[in-house]
Amino acid sequence: MSRSTLTESCLLVDGIAARETVSREGKRQLSALHFAGDFVDLHGFVLKEIDHGVTALTDCTAVFVPHTEITRVIGQSPALGRALWMLTAVDAAIQRAWIACLGRSPALTHLAHLLCEIYLRLHLVDLAWGYRFSLAITQVELADALGLSPVHMNRTIQELRATGLVSWNGFDVAIQSWDGLLALAEFDGTYLNLVQRFR
Amino acid sequence: MSRSTLTESCLLVDGIAARETVSREGKRQLSALHFAGDFVDLHGFVLKEIDHGVTALTDCTAVFVPHTEITRVIGQSPALGRALWMLTAVDAAIQRAWIACLGRSPALTHLAHLLCEIYLRLHLVDLAWGYRFSLAITQVELADALGLSPVHMNRTIQELRATGLVSWNGFDVAIQSWDGLLALAEFDGTYLNLVQRFR
């Protein structure tokens, strides 16, 4: 997957992608993780300039939707326009949650929070059942999402395992105690606007 | 100013407002700063549930626009709808920049970055001239924006003053060297989508 252009947006069909910002010294920070069903750069439809990159963290399958096509479809159905706008708004809400975690949560809490979010998002698209899911990204990539060093990321994952709330072997994650993880993460899923039984 | 409702959105006419998330232990993190001309919670128009609070950091004047009115106006002018969508997208782009700073920038760099952003945004609405502007918020509030403790915020401001790039007395901020501040902040204003001579 290449950097997004300004003429089409990327709808992820399979795999995991991310938005990334790389500083001059080479430090990378991810500002979003995307899974199947996510419109990775829909905001490119209304923004003239995109400031960040999009990368595939696993092999990805995606559909690139021309902006001309989006314009056409929205013209026919204003309701769909509202829906797409809402998608970008939920995206922004997730970013706010990341900001709160980055600013005020210690690593363990932040990691727990991210797992809660990922679980609910994957569950929504039937990629998680029974509090289990596959998270096929490396610890370095997770570190870039949480703003941590790889070493500390590793130690934080071990710390989370030690709580017993989550079992995590390779890419397989299983939440052993959803309530416990929620409490550790101080998680409130309202921001995901899922309209589901989960919170 | 009270917490935003789901039936109207707040257009800030004067003053400084912020979005805030408060954790269970009382730690506060701001996820956005808003100045005159900003639509503080326009995302509330397309989101069913708002997860965060909005507070006034100074005395504020604001216009509350009923969502029914927005719906009506957009119905008449789809272009305006696009424009409003874009506003929320720029808002999200700013959040991404905050994420990158929170995750990967040390306090001094982060502070410099925020000042660059604030200057350009204020300049856009004629609230800054000649690299000077008023920033009438306390150091505690700034600390909540940058995810720092008040003590460290204070020391970081002193460190910035010591560079000579900025003079900062009370609420009056004057950028002495724009290029120097840009360099310190590693700032690239593309994300603000200003279409201006500044970057």
Add this chain to the structure above:
DNA sequence: CGTGTAGTTGATAGTGCTCAATTTTAGTGG
């Protein structure tokens, strides 16, 4: 003047980073 808020300072502790190895895992070719 007293009082409260904002700003400042010093000292200490803690969380997370860096550097440098080492071990484990997964993938490859023999």
Add this chain to the structure above:
DNA sequence: CCACTAAAATTGAGCACTATCAACTACACG
């Protein structure tokens, strides 16, 4: 099926940045 290799994960040690705690100062306001 096993040796080989590269990537990923893990560990240890020391250091840096930031937090916390506790005063203390400066200033505005009644």
